Amino acid sequence: MDNIILDKNVSFAKVYQSLNVTATLKEHFEDFIVEENLSVDFSGEGEHCWIYVKKSGCNTDWVAQQLAFFCGVKKMAVSYAGLKDRNAITSQWFSVQLPGKPTPDWTKFEMDFSSNEVKSEVESQTEKVQVLKSFRHNKKLQRGALKSNSFKIKLRGLSDTQDKTFELLAQRCEEIAKIGIANYFGEQRFGRNSNNLDQAAKLFRNPRFKLSKHKRGLYLSAARSWMFNHILSERIKRDIWNKRVAGDVFMLDGKSACFKDDGDDQIAQRLFANEIHPTAILWGEGDVMVTADAAELESQVIDQFPVFRDGLISARLQAQRRACRLKVENMGNYRENDDFVVSFTLTSGSYATMVLAEIFSDLVVQSQPTIR
Structure with a gap:
């Protein structure tokens, strides 16, 4: 199998126009609070x-x-x-x-x-x-059994602390609460310096490469998450990330159940109401479900990554679908001196950093937070 060359510094398309405000994340442990909801x-x-x-x-x-x-x-x-x-x-x-x-x-x-x-x-x-x-x-806790996660995040060191800037940040939060965000996989999915992608390529070149079940799953997930992000980015560039495309497959909000576009006139209305979302493939063997224009778009992107495409099939990983749009619940925000505090709830499997990426143009993430 040919060597794989990835542009791991790629910038995926964003839904909202940049506000050109940067901030620092995780300066202190209490700046990033997460609570599981079960x-x-x-x-x-x-x-x-x-x-x-x-x-x-x-x-x-x-x-x-x-x-x-x-x-x-x-x-x-x-x-x-x-x-x-x-x-x-x-x-x-x-x-x-x-x-x-x-x-x-x-x-x-x-x-x-x-x-x-x-x-x-x-x-x-x-x-x-x-x-x-x-x-x-009488039962054990299963992986992935979460209903949702609630976040409260404080951003410090804003590059602009004018009153107008805080007004714009608050308006952006209101937009996100109404429209949602792109349901990208976050950077942590790919490991430090995106090393999980390199390890996935190594595994695909040498299927007998000895790995624990956990690490093997980690690398396979990284590979198809990477392709999903590229498909979603392409849909955003074409302004169809939250719109209907011929041959699409939709997912019910908050559910994993999918259904094919049957031509129902109510689909556009349900999309607008955030009741359903377009999906993109998590690549693997089996039915891709999409047809027509949606299938062509996905194939064009998947074919850019032949090592991942063929490797995931050889690994017998089953194809799945993931919603392109993420609804952000319980969105709130307030100013605290020169800091900005945002809170929200996300369904399990989604990433808070993707919400922040649509609010701030860049984030400096502290690797060693301090205790206050």
Whole structure:
């Protein structure tokens, strides 16, 4: 298979015109707050203990290791719905399978944690973990089981702090709340310096390349997410990212169910009302679903990445669809001195950084936030 050359510095098209305002993100841990929203009726009994954990300065997988160590179980007995940022204050759910065991005293976990007795390996010097609540349940927490994530983000160091600038930022938030944003995959999907794309190419050139199941999935997802972003960018350039194209496939808002364009006159109205969204392919084998103009557009983009195209087919990854438009719920904003605070809720699998990218022309992301 030929070597692959990617322009990893590509700038994907944006929906909104730039306001030419830059800002700094994650100067402090409390500048980026995330809370998972789950819809579960707990049974109150069962071998699984679900806990809602507030953390900062450490990643999700590391916390799972500490929970396993504290409970005296293997790490595979600990589950979580999704990964949360290390450089933020995040609240997320975990479940621990404890057959025949009582619910642990989580206050001891916090005490031991703060005294370094629990930790099997130090993550950083700034990690904090607190158990907010716990429930017994008869099922474990499944990956991707989230309903949504709520964000509260403070942007500092704005390049322009005139009153008019804050008015424009607030207006942009109102536009986003009404229209939505492009449902791009964020940079974190592709790894540091987009290394996951390089690893995907390496895997496709040598299918026997030994990888853990987790890393293999990570690299395959990065490859087709990259192609999805290019398809979506092309639709934005053609001003059809949120409009109907012949042969399109649509997705119900907040759902994974798709349906083909059947010529219904109500489709345009439902698109305008954000009830449904056009989709683009997450490449793999199987039915691509689109036809006509939509299929031609997707094929033109996919064919620009033959290594990824053929490699994903060889990997037997099944094709899926993803909405091109993301509806942003509970959008709010306010000025705090010379800082700008924005809050919103996104469905699981979407990226807060993509919302910020439509508000600010550029963001300086601090790699080592401080504690205040």
